[in-house]
Amino acid sequence: MISFFQHTQNRSHYHQRKVGLLQRLHIDITLLVLLICLSSIGILILLSAGHEDIGLLQRQVTRLGIAFLAMLVVAQIPPHILKMFAPWLFILGTMLLLGVLFVGDMGKGAQRWLDLGFFRFQPSELLKLATPMVVAWYLAERRLPPRFKYIGFATVFIAIPTVLIAKQPDLGTAILIASSGIAVLFLAGISWKLITGVIAATAGLAPVLWGFMKEYQQQRILTFLNPENDPLGAGYHIIQSKIAIGSGGIYGKGWMHGSQARLEFLPESSTDFIFAVFSEEFGLIGCILLLTIYLLIFIRSIYIAIQAQDTFSRLLAGSLSLTFFVYLFVNVGMVTGILPVVGVPLPLVSYGGTSMVTLLIGFGILMSIHTHRKLLSS
């Protein structure tokens, strides 16, 4: 026990000398630089994808400002306070979700928004953070790896928001929330036996369920899994997006020169399918660079998780890191046609406010975990 603390103390002394001011402001400079890089690229590409709509750009910059501010504010909150609030945030989020289901604004055919008069709010965004927080809070109190009973309860915590959000229906967000909770379970050390068992059971059960379905239901799932079956319906997005990406080639057509997006072939070019615009204009080289920035952010985040002192912080940080990358993977996977279209934006680049704020608050939590640790030990 002594040697463990000595080790961390030594390291933190070294860091403290180097970054005193940022430390006191609870800012992790590596993360901050990478995130600013990413959002700048986002603004650049939005200018092209949004057809040089200055109003659109202004709104996005304003949102980014608010989101970064929120990140810095959250970074000031020490992790043990976050832990204290975790169950309450989860309960609040779940209540709001139920509220949305019953009285939600039926905008866009899906019940997601809660109109609070002065602004509209998606409770599912709150749960993107509250779910991993509550699972981490719950498991942090147990001895790890958790016993089977505790895994069961944790699964219930994950299942409640997942099912409620999938019902909205917002499958993309439901997947993200489920994976954030599962990530916590995984990091908490559930046995590989259990993991393989669950995977095998799911694989075994799927054909049985399939057999019970009507032909048209099966067809819907097939179309969902392979939208190119339906080239004028669900497949239209994918076909156009693949044309955009593929025609970009290695070097791309150059900024503001992507014909697919500019000729309005590509639907949702400034939101969910913005990656296709980027690929068309910046080519494979640009894509690799962009994805590398995401990878670096992930690596820095997971590093923070490994460095974290208490179980709650570790589990939460690890989950946030993974969810961030899963976010990217689902979006790029769907835009390039290897995953079904589920409606997940490209993190920090797609146009749209709420998800950006949530993401950056997540990074605020990571920064808090990292910087408070150092202050504590000094």
Added chain:
Amino acid sequence: MKTSFDLKSSLHENRLFLSRSITLIIFVLILFVVLIARLTYLQIETHEKYSDLAQNNRVKLSVINPVRGLIFDVHGRVLAENNPSYSLELVPEQIDDISLTIKKLSALLPISENEITLFEKRRKQLKRFASIPLRNRLDDTEVAIFSANRHLFPGVDIQARPLRHYPYPELTSHVVGYVGAINEKELKTINPVNYRGSRFIGKTGVEKTYESELHGYVGYQQTENTAQGRSLKILSHTPPLSGSNLTLNLDIDLQRIAYDKLGDYTGSIAAIDTRTGAVRAFVSKPGLNANLFAKGIDSASYKALQSSIKRPLFNRALRGQYPPGSTLKPFFGLAGLEYNTIQPNDKINCPGFYRLPKQEHKYRDWKRGGHGMMNLHDSIVQSCDVYFYTLAHRLKIDHMHSFLSKFGFGQKTGLDINGEKSGLLPSREWKRRARNQAWYPGETLIAGIGQGFNLTTPLQLAHATAILANRGTAFEPFLLARINNTLIKPMPTLPVELNNNSHWDIVLNAMYDVVNGARGTARRIKEGAPYKIAGKTGTAQVFSVKQDEKYDEENVLEHLKDHALFISFAPAKDPQLAIAVIVENGGHGGSVAAPIARAMFNQYITTSP
């Protein structure tokens, strides 16, 4: 002790977390590589293909609708076909100002408010690049006018779309059925991919039952277009798969005779080939103009059909449940012989009424003065009610139910048209279940003459008559004869087996004498027939006007009249065709229903090989 344990466990947790984190990093690296590999594939391997597609010329993907299968009658005459029809269609994506375009089009062609509303409704449902019809069924002049001005209207074009057409729209409106515009409910159950370009779907009859065979499978075409939307070059082509052509067992000549001979009556007729179960005529009158639906019926016409007192939308032959009346007597006679409750030559006196032991209530015969002494043969020939009251009383409802079940009463026959009704063959068990009441002996008597709770469809009657004519051999009634060139085989079902086969002769001889005997109730139709008919008449009481119908002196009188029924088969010694005729409010079976069957036999037996 405790501390050292915590220390140990904490160290263990640290190690565990570190190993899990490393696993996550590896997992993420794999995902990263997957994405890079995918992008490399798209942007290097298939770059040229996509580069071509993204050229300055627009790539347009369009649906190629499959051709709906044709429907023929047994002699190859077309019952449903596809005729070309021209419609004026707009692609919103290619039009800058849609309302202005419509306004300019209205100056050239007569476009109604209704058409514009429908167009706007469709426009909201479909994608911007879809071609949406504004005006259907353009005539030649309209096509010519627009073609001359086409250059003024980018994004507007005339499309030739096949329209379903029924050469015998009224005759076949219930059996072949019709297609109509796909509605909200159907939208939820169809395969959205396959119906991407379809506007119509089978609504009733064969068109509905065999929808999946008739529809075929959708195709696609990717074309390179100019900015105005003209195709320059076909880039890829997935041909559609045409629907299958169906040949039915139906004989349109027989169908027409049946329909015409019903005259102004409402009613229904089913005719089944006894040798195979092939349905040769399937009539429900009044019919309706099926082509109205195929064109897309307007709501006023539809409401008129719905509210018509003769209920033309109702398929009587399939779903009409009528009291069978005396047409059940041959079946009950057979039951009496089989259960040994009567002997063929036992005589029963008919004084014109029947009384249950120790009861006052008189169950009357249709003939006031009675028939006198009757044996089984005579009681069928002259349709004596008292004989069958007595028989029913001895037989009991349980035996009556189980024996008639073998002939398919109270069950669906399995005809290949959706929505068949099962009729009702009453039993103790049914009454307890449906009404929560015990069975009364008086109800057995009424059931014995085919009244009371008994209900049958015309199809069931024809089916049961075919089994009777075949001396027990049974086939499932079937409309479909061939899909493309594949023959559909007759489907034998469980035959009716008797303990004593001579019982068939007794009952069939009686039916023979119904037509050919001196006192038979249908003796009038035997005149001049070169073959022999066997049959049984029936006259079913209509109890009361339904509550939901309005009181109307003329119609009520009409409504209170009895239904006339006739079941029959011919030739009597070597049966080919079984017919059941029901003429609503027609009066007596012998005088109204039987002549229709006779006309049909004339057609069928004299022309069939």
